[in-house]
Amino acid sequence: MARVLALLGVGVVPADTPILRADDLGVLRGDGVFETIHVRDGEPWGLEPHLDRMARSAERLSMPLPPRADLVELAGQACAAWSPEVEGGLRIVCTRGPEDGGPVTAYATIAPVAAATIAARHNGVAVITATLGVPAEVRTEAPWLLGGAKTLSYAINMASLRWAAGQGADDVLWVSVDGYALEAPTSTLVWLVDGVLYTVPAATTGILAGTTAAYLLEHAGELGMRADERLIRPAELHDADGVWLTSSSRGLAEVRTLDGVTLDPSPETTRMRKLLGYS
Ligand code: PLP
Structure with a gap:
């Protein structure tokens, strides 16, 4: 099962689409937050507690997050493109965005849970x-x-x-x-x-x-x-x-x-x- 990539406000795109700017603070400084969520039967398991924790993480970094409903939609778009028979790991990633200012970068990926x-x-x-x-x-x-x-x-x-x-x-x-x-x-x-x-x-x-x-x-x-x-x-x-x-x-x-x-x-x-x- 290939990876899935979904972008906030865009939806699912080919998984090898380049999506980050070179000056994104997530890359330059590891400045951002993420969650990894188990996908079973095509659904993210425990999405709510994960989004609660993501909100707490962002608060500790004094970093704005996209509206929660948008993150839920993003997770839903990624999961809809995933095969329900395969166990997946859904990552929701939000970085502080470009160094000179700009919106938070937000995307989601799903990859198969490794056999190991x-x-x-x-x-x-x-x-x-x-x-x-x-x-x-x-x-x-x-x-x-x-x-x-x-x-x-x-x-x-x-x-x-x-x-x-x-x-x-x-x-x-x-x-x-x-x-x-x-x-x-x-x-x-x-x-x-x-x-x-x-x-x-x-x-x-x-x-x-x-x-x-x-x-x-x-x-x-x-x-x-x-x-x-x-x-x-x-x-x-x-x-x-x-x-x-x-x-x-x-x-x-x-x-x-x-x-x-x-x-x-x-x-x-x-x-x-x-x-x-x-x-
Ligand atoms: N501790 C650390 C440092 C982690 O990265 C994780 C995984 O996300 C956990 C604990 C376990 O958290 P969870 O059960 O929410 O996946």
Whole structure:
């Protein structure tokens, strides 16, 4: 399935259409916001929470966004051109626009979810920890660090994943300098202890508030679990009843090893994946 490209106010165009100016601040500075949304049966899953988060991200960057209804229309145009049988990743991208001023640049793409991503839902992932170089709660006092904003500046996230691959791991768990687990470069940490499903508090740590983890925790009662948030040190995860990384495209990936230590497989993984509606 080829990629789909849709431009705000224009609609679907050939996917290789050049659409960015050379002075677009999204390219020059990574200055903009984006969302990645899972497309299943031809529909964007959880579009509303993603657009809510995009609005929060833009607010943190003091950047205007196109009207929400226009973004919904853009997503709809892209999805209408997508084959409903294929799992897709819908990216909605909004940059601050040209350097000398001008409107926000906004477009959407859809690409197939990679086979390796789908496989990780079933096979789990090997994860290693790496420092993010900041104390766990510094970003609440330092708004310029853009905690909680999903900006286009993902070079560090991608470098972290390349570093992990170089170590033979599938993913990274970022750790604060004071020793707390934060998040992974493109996913949220979730773990289970004594029937309570936990995640890391986004409001106090400046991690990205994951929409997939939020859905899981909101619906934890349907699995007979309770939900809560707290900080945790990576070593404590070795004793959890299950540890997962959650994100829109991959859904739920069970952490099979953490820093080379094998974690016990959780019997809950399949039920949790089904609750999220992933195949
Ligand atoms: N944390 C980071 C840094 C991410 O980039 C993502 C993915 O967008 C997530 C967490 C998971 O968020 P979501 O579940 O909304 O995809």
